[in-house]
Amino acid sequence: MTDIRYDFGSGRSDPETFPTEALKQAAVTVLDREGLEFTRYPGNLGHAGLRKVMAQRESDREGVPVNPDHLILCNGSMQAVTLTAEALQEAHGDTVIVEEFCYPGTLSAYRNLKLDMVGIQLDEGGMKMDHLESELRRLQGENRLPKFIYAISTYQNPTGFVMPRARRLEMINLARRFGVPIVEDNCYGDVHYEGPIEPAIYALDDDPNHLYLCSLSKILAPGMRLGYILARPPMLERVLARRHDAGSNTFAAAVVAEFYRNGISAHAAIANPVLQEKRDLTTRMLGETLDDICVWSNPVGGLFLWVRFPDDVDRGMLWKSAQAAGVNYIPGAAFHYRGNNAPYLRLAFGHLTREQIRAGVPILARCLKEARGSNEARNFDTLFD
Numbered sequence: 001m002t003d004i005r006y007d008f009g010s011g012r013s014d015p016e017t018f019p020t021e022a023l024k025q026a027a028v029t030v031l032d033r034e035g036l037e038f039t040r041y042p043g044n045l046g047h048a049g050l051r052k053v054m055a056q057r058e059s060d061r062e063g064v065p066v067n068p069d070h071l072i073l074c075n076g077s078m079q080a081v082t083l084t085a086e087a088l089q090e091a092h093g094d095t096v097i098v099e100e101f102c103y104p105g106t107l108s109a110y111r112n113l114k115l116d117m118v119g120i121q122l123d124e125g126g127m128k129m130d131h132l133e134s135e136l137r138r139l140q141g142e143n144r145l146p147k148f149i150y151a152i153s154t155y156q157n158p159t160g161f162v163m164p165r166a167r168r169l170e171m172i173n174l175a176r177r178f179g180v181p182i183v184e185d186n187c188y189g190d191v192h193y194e195g196p197i198e199p200a201i202y203a204l205d206d207d208p209n210h211l212y213l214c215s216l217s218k219i220l221a222p223g224m225r226l227g228y229i230l231a232r233p234p235m236l237e238r239v240l241a242r243r244h245d246a247g248s249n250t251f252a253a254a255v256v257a258e259f260y261r262n263g264i265s266a267h268a269a270i271a272n273p274v275l276q277e278k279r280d281l282t283t284r285m286l287g288e289t290l291d292d293i294c295v296w297s298n299p300v301g302g303l304f305l306w307v308r309f310p311d312d313v314d315r316g317m318l319w320k321s322a323q324a325a326g327v328n329y330i331p332g333a334a335f336h337y338r339g340n341n342a343p344y345l346r347l348a349f350g351h352l353t354r355e356q357i358r359a360g361v362p363i364l365a366r367c368l369k370e371a372r373g374s375n376e377a378r379n380f381d382t383l384f385d
């Protein structure tokens with residue numbers, strides 16, 4: 001096993017800003033106040049206090065009322081990804097729409113459910129609507145309209161791009177025209193650095209068939225394993241019918257509800273600027289070492305940079321030499337809905353120290369250059385052709 005010293009792999013919040021002391025206090029408070037609750041099974045919706053706080057979080061961000069009784073707490077938002085797919089799936093082989101490059105956890109869950117994924121091309125505004133429309137029309141002609149559209153429309157994983165409001169409205173219109181629900185994954189919605197916040201789909205459209213997923217992993221810590229689904233009845237009951245685990249961790253939920261009792265913004269105001277600074281450092285290092293052969297995204301939120309490199313990079317060689325040099329990243333193929341070996345890689349920057357970023361990016365740059373078949377300058381200026 002190689003010693004990975006520069007792990008640009010997994011998307012995590014910054015350990016520096018993890019609020020250990022405040023959580024310790026919160027744990028003592030909730031044990032004193034509601035200790036007996038933890039001797040019971042949580043139930044399908046989960047801890048009422050955290051549902052209330054998260055409903056407020058959504059309502060504050062989106063400016064629309066959110067009913068805490070329409071919010072289902074889950075074991076991370078990954079469970080939400082699976083539960084919502086199970087609720088909307090009718091049979092093996094059902095079609096679903098995903099972004100051409102998408103979160104690998106979702107791709108793996110959908111593959112496991114034997115869903116047939118159709119990927120929609122991306123640009124700097126997320127899914128391209130002309131492609132979505134033509135694929136919906138094609139699938140309708142083949143009598144296999146998708147069961148849902150899965151979209152990470154804000155700080156998309158892996159590209160970091162945000163779908164603008166106008167395009168969200170177009171997607172809503174297409175979904176309505178073809179009668180297909182949208183599963184909106186807003187895992188990174190509050191990891192926001194700069195610029196306007198685009199509205200969530202559920203705030204733009206009250207179609208009761210749309211589903212919304214969010215997480216506590218990226219604003220606090222993935223070890224809490226807390227995420228949730230927003231679903232309006234009767235879709236709420238349809239999702240709950242798939243659940244067989246007696247609910248999610250009430251103790252973690254109670255501690256986090258206490259920690260966030262006045263909302264999420266105070267901690268976000270501490271955590272996000274640190275992440276933003278690391279984004280800036282990572283892009284600066286990329287600029288100093290790879291500007292001649294690569295382009296990358298400059299996301300206004302989220303935890304990732306999406307890097308495009310020349311076609312003549314031997315991807316197997318790059319992986320081996322980067323690992324041997326102690327650098328981890330996620331290759332483009334892991335995000336492609338069909339596993340295509342695309343000339344991209346994703347860098348997560350949130351949990352690395354500044355020193356690791358400063359030292360790791362130049363090593364990756366050297367590995368990329370050594371894995372090339374030529375010395376030619378790059379012949380592209382954008383992430384997507």
Ligand SMILES: Cc1ncc(COP(=O)(O)O)c(C=O)c1O
Nearest residue numbers: 076077078103157187215217227
């Ligand atoms: C888009 C997206 N959805 C869902 C998840 C699952 O996160 P968690 O289960 O930690 O909430 C991730 C994790 O990286 C993600 O990127």
